[in-house]
Amino acid sequence: MDIKRTILWAIFFVSAVMLFDNWQRDHGRPSMFFPNPTQTHTQTSTGTSATPASESAATPSAAAPVPGAAANQPQAAAQLVHFSTDVYDGEIDTRGGTLDKLVLTKNADPKGAPLNVTLFDRTATHTYLARTGLIGGDFPNHNDVFTPVAGPTALANDQKTLQLSFESPVKGGVKVVKTYTFTRGSYVIGVDTKVENVGTAPVKPSLYMELVRDSQPVETPRFSHTFIGPAVYTNEHHFQKVTFSDIDKNKQDVATSANSGWIAMVQHYFATAWIPQQGAQRNIYVEKIDPTLYRVGVQQPLSTIAPGQSTDVSARLFAGPEEERALEGIAPGLELVKDYGYVTIIAKPLFWLLEKIHGVVGNWGWAIVLLTVLIKAVFFPLSAASYKSMARMKEMTPRMQALRERFKSDPQKMNAALMELYKTEKVNPFGGCLPIVIQIPVFISLYWVLLSSVEMRGAPWILWIHDLSQQDPFFILPVLMAVSMFLQTRLNPTPPDPVQAKMMMFMPIAFSFMFFFFPAGLVLYYVVNNVLSIAQQYYITRMMGAGKKKAA
Known part of the structure; x- marks a missing residue:
């Protein structure tokens, strides 16, 4: 069984359910959970x-x-x-x-x-x-x-x-x-x-x-x-x-x-x-x-x-x-x-750092940009390991697809052949996921920092963004968010399953729909994070390609 595919399907299912439930609550309908x-x-x-x-x-x-x-007596x-x-x-x-x-x-x-x-x-x-x-x-x-x-x-x-x-x-x-x-x-x-x-x-x-x-x-x-x-x-x-x-x-x-x-x-x-x-x-x-x-x-x-x-x-x-x-x-x-909820232990230091950056630049929008850059720099070694693993998996995709076609009637032999391929090529199939999983608590904490901080209310950034706590009036940031998510998807290995491949292409559209209604400060954070991730992934992939040419 392809565990990675199962994990992706589980994430997509949970996201879809929560999206529908939030839509229900936003329109005054009863929640499925609350x-x-x-x-x-x-x-x-x-x-x-x-x-x-x-x-x-x-x-x-x-x-x-x-x-x-006496409370019932006539009063003035x-x-x-x-x-x-x-x-x-x-x-x-x-x-x-x-x-x-x-x-x-x-x-x-x-x-x-x-x-x-x-x-x-x-x-x-x-x-x-x-x-x-x-x-x-x-x-x-x-x-x-x-x-x-x-x-x-x-x-x-x-x-x-x-x-x-x-x-x-x-x-x-x-x-x-x-x-x-x-x-x-x-x-x-x-x-x-x-x-x-x-x-x-x-x-x-x-x-x-x-x-x-x-x-x-x-x-x-x-x-x-x-x-x-x-x-x-x-x-x-x-x-x-x-x-x-x-x-x-x-x-x-x-x-x-x-x-x-x-x-x-x-x-x-x-x-x-x-x-x-x-x-x-x-x-x-x-x-x-x-x-x-x-x-x-x-x-x-x-x-x-x-x-x-x-x-x-x-x-x-x-x-x-x-x-x-x-x-x-x-x-x-x-x-x-x-209230930051369960991520308080991470969120409070993040807000402290965001506040310090704001004290230097004097603008909450630029403070968000610089904090995101700083976080990406701290996690660069983990991101590099993740992107290298994904690049290797992308190179191996044709061979993996051939093995799936060869043993499609025998899942047990197919999994054994895939594991042997991973062992021969010294590739960890979860190598691209684990570094990302480690970073998730930090990104969730920053989400709650930006969502909960009243300092964003009425705070301008540049040009058309006059309030980071309100949605982008011209939806420019959400569109950039959708484009960046699409580019990230194209840089990742194409799933061998056609249905899974279509799902991965659909996810940027689905998530971008939500971001059209998110506060501009939150969308700004995700756009900057995505752009930096694309730049990191492109740089690391290019360096790996240059290294292989040199070795040849």
Whole structure:
């Protein structure tokens, strides 16, 4: 049996299946492998949450009861308080003092149009919120209408920080003052919660901080599906992410208590995270609160507050792009929201190197080109061995074909004759494959680096490429990709099987179709890699030919 042919057929079959499955998911159809999280409506819980459910729910779930009857009493009408800074434009809902809308307004390309991104939002079709409140009694929570404290709502040019405060009504003898602090140039929002006991009896509430959103997909390149969903990090258990489908099945497996770390919602290029004070004990919960909403949060027990006393709880809320170096400086492990998956150990050094090259050339497109050249140079000895082996196999193709014709009725003798030919000519039939297999993890890692790096968003290269995170507007790079793949196929030995030969000719067309929708940065990397591979293969083949003439 021709093992090499079997391997090629297996690769082609898996590629075709994954291509079809990605096409299905891209067009909103059910996946063959990943269940649609909106298909199930089972209420699930980690068993730690007693946090109020969404105010939009007609009846709170048993797993998340609204504390006290006062929540159903008539309250003042809620309003939206608009604010703006140099990096944000948003709204805070006085119902709960909830961060209801947050738009990232910082321009990634000074020469281009603003690349605004809406993170938090509440519309008829989409919900994504950051909210807090108290539990453990009939205390103020995110269902109560707060009163905004008078003050500026826009960051002036001569200001470094902007503070917006909201006061809750008194409930259960407790009053809450929530203060948001925005800092110029920062995607970290300080959130201070002052809990005052204005009653006559001691109280011991717990503060919850949570992120709530639906499973609505975010914009990602076609045929590429990045992770979206909750994530939890603790010093003991490190980074744990949970898919919405796992929550539907009540299979979320995360740490439930800690005194360190953070909780987050992750999506392509951007993330949000509550970062409580380190050392403060907290319970962690991940659950579904209605057929369309999920939440991840922490509950932080507070010390007993005597009448007339108060306590302050400080936390930070990150809401911004997944810029790896900036995330490292905010909290331990926060850079992991930029998720490379199983290839992290290779991808992180590759991004570090790409970043260093960008620091020299000042252009992410040229940085991709130079990194690809550097990687090809490092792997040149392996590539040379592979191309030499393929060249030898190409020379032997007529003799191999003759043996197949001679013993076509006896596969056992045919394989024995082929093995004897390999032994006589000192050729390893897998010599052209193994060096390539060794390089595959590096190329896959670089794929994830380019797909996951928000630095590519809005980054231009040359001429018609104004955004490396978007597809080539004129499809020039994908066409070059198709041509380069075709040339590579022509340089390789022609398979003896006519069907296999046609398949090898068809594969560049099939893969090029996907590359028409890939981000320009990814296609640029593959084009440069292919061109360098063709140059290497041509050079090595020519050198081998010159060596044979000299020997003759």
